[in-house]
Amino acid sequence: MAYRTPDAIPGFHYRDPHAAIDWLERAFGFERHAVHEQDGVVRHAEMRVGSNGMIMLGAVRENPYGLTTPREAGGLTSSVYVIVEDPDAHYERAVAAGAEIVQGLTDQDYGSRDYSARDPEGYVWHFGTYRPAAPAGSQVTDHASQAL
Numbered sequence: 599m600a601y602r603t604p605d606a607i608p609g610f611h612y613r614d615p616h617a618a619i620d621w622l623e624r625a626f627g628f629e630r631h632a633v634h635e636q637d638g639v640v641r642h643a644e645m646r647v648g649s650n651g652m653i654m655l656g657a658v659r660e661n662p663y664g665l666t667t668p669r670e671a672g673g674l675t676s677s678v679y680v681i682v683e684d685p686d687a688h689y690e691r692a693v694a695a696g697a698e699i700v701q702g703l704t705d706q707d708y709g710s711r712d713y714s715a716r717d718p719e720g721y722v723w724h725f726g727t728y729r730p731a732a733p734a735g736s737q738v739t740d741h742a743s744q745a746l
Contacts, residue, residue: 602650608678610655611665612719615640618655621718625695626680626725627688628653647680668720677714679724685711688725 612618622628622645631644631652639657646652658666668674682688689703697715700722705711712726 604650604652607652607654608676610653610721611658611667612655613658613667613670614719615643615655615657618717618719619643619645621695625692625697625715625717626723627691648682651680653678668722674720674722677722677724679712679726679728681727681729682725683727685713685726689713692725 610618619630619633619640623630626647628645628647631646632642633640633644634642639659641656643655644652645655658670685703689699692713692715693699697717699713699715701712701714703711703713706726706728708728710726710728712724712728714722714724716722
């Protein structure tokens with residue numbers, strides 16, 4: 599089955615998007631999908647994760663939205679949860695790459711095993727096994743069987 603682009607894709611802005619892309623690959627296992635540059639500046643990049651997850655990112659630059667990095671803003675206003683099959687192995691990979699662990703591996707009372715880590719520019723990422731149930735009567739697609 600073909601890859602299906604998600605309907606909602608979070609976006610991030612980094613001071614050093616080249617370093618962020620490399621780090622997200624090394625630490626969290628994201629896969630580079632597309633990188634569009636202008637004059638050596640990453641204007642738009644796409645990275646895939648898991649069976650159909652995707653993020654977009656680019657360089658922090660003047661914009662009408664006030665977008666900046668969490669470190670420059672002095673805090674977070676959002677974070678992303680990424681479903682992983684083996685949180686223990688994912689955690690070890692992140693630690694080996696130097697991720698700042700915000701919350702260690704934890705077994706949650708709702709059945710998830712997860713952890714949280716901060717990337718070099720301050721974004722907090724949550725990784726775990728929790729997969730929300732589909733609403734009653736909806737059709738469920740087995741994304742795990744879809745190829746990237």
